Amino acid sequence: MKIGIIGLGLIGGSLGLDLRSLGHFVWGMSRKEATCESALEMGAIDKWFSDFIHLPQDNDVIFLCTPIGGIIPTLQDLVTTDRLLPQTIVTDVGSVKTAIVTEGEKLWSNFVGSHPMAGNAQSGIQAAQAHLFNARPCAVIGQPSSPQASLVAQLWRSVGMEVYFCDTVAHDRAVAWISHLPVVVSAALSLACDREDSSAIKQLSRALASSGFADTSRVGAGNPELGKWMAQANKQSLLTAIDNYETSLAQLKQTIESEAWDDLEYHLTTAHNLRPHYLRE
């Protein structure tokens, strides 16, 4: 296939590496020529462009891998500059789907939303790696009976992903729990620790912090702009998740206040038993 990738960061670059190794022709686009050159050198793309006007038109699929706020503007540019043939399928990798797919389908009838759940602690083309997507889950918006959604699913499966078809509302509600709530919960930890009013204790807590703090605070300390976009685009589901979280936290706190230690152990055992249901082999 002839495939375009717009946005050459961790996701776009890693996808290019895998798709090229499967024999597809892959072009890449970034506004930054240095990024394009890096992607070409590492073998993530066959050719690069830095503006819309020179993009080829005869593409089978275009992946929009820009930051979430750039997805719809990029699709708009593709339409405005007449870069899409009627049969070209456009998909994205954004972490919220209702807002993006609603707008995307208005702009292009062959738009299919995707959300590959893969990444690492880094970002940018230099962090791109082969097999990033292997054995990771990917949501594809639509039904398996849709030729467009089916083709997009096939491409994600070809790079090793396990595809789940769903609608945008189900997607956004599901990721509010396991992706967006953790960001808020985790950010609040770093913010809370900073509320210690003795500077000596604060210094000691910083010195003694270990893997428990590091893991729990990690996703909340990621890209603040991405966190803001995700909350904007998934406001209601995220608020529902936070409300439920506050209830669970208050329940744990209550057992400690009332010294109901067996109840505390019961809830911690429940958490211990629940977590494996969310983890992949």
Added chain:
Amino acid sequence: MKIGIIGLGLIGGSLGLDLRSLGHFVWGMSRKEATCESALEMGAIDKWFSDFIHLPQDNDVIFLCTPIGGIIPTLQDLVTTDRLLPQTIVTDVGSVKTAIVTEGEKLWSNFVGSHPMAGNAQSGIQAAQAHLFNARPCAVIGQPSSPQASLVAQLWRSVGMEVYFCDTVAHDRAVAWISHLPVVVSAALSLACDREDSSAIKQLSRALASSGFADTSRVGAGNPELGKWMAQANKQSLLTAIDNYETSLAQLKQTIESEAWDDLEYHLTTAHNLRPHYLRE
């Protein structure tokens, strides 16, 4: 030196490996003979015992590496069975210090509390590994001017740890933030996700859960009994930390409810900037 380790799990076993490689004679004790044999085979100890009455008396230092609830009963047994010479120093590795050190000092004047902040996701003698403590922080209760605390600090430093002297109250307040609060915050995440009332959405959220959920939920899904003990032994500091956490979480929630997106991004940026102060190179 002649060193005893009582409790041959991840911490006790790893400590034995490192201390023996430094040339010390190390005996180990566990109630389970199979555990003792494993520790001997992997080179974590020179000799083992499974009851108090046969323990040697001429020890320089004994490390109590049992689960937290076993520390004081073990010290009591050492005293009752007359296994301690006046000069023998006894230390422990428990994650709370006021409760343990207060009792420990009553039972043995040469008792020094320690808290090495090292571990991994596993437990038990099979998880023991050399260099587990290297470049990790360790709290030692007391002043550097105390010969007993100084000797204990020297041993922890010899296995690569960075030692911080402090009193029990400062220790417990500091670890409430960075060690005990994360357990509660993290457990509440798994419990909250289970509150989704649609089973289809719950299934989808479990299928899509990725590294963000995995990291944030990890410490809350650890040993429930350890979580209970830690809350019992550090109740007041933990409740203070939870109160402050609730305030920070409510602040984040408020920015989302009121769509104060710039404020949300400001708080997320603060979290992003705070976290590195807690992380070691």
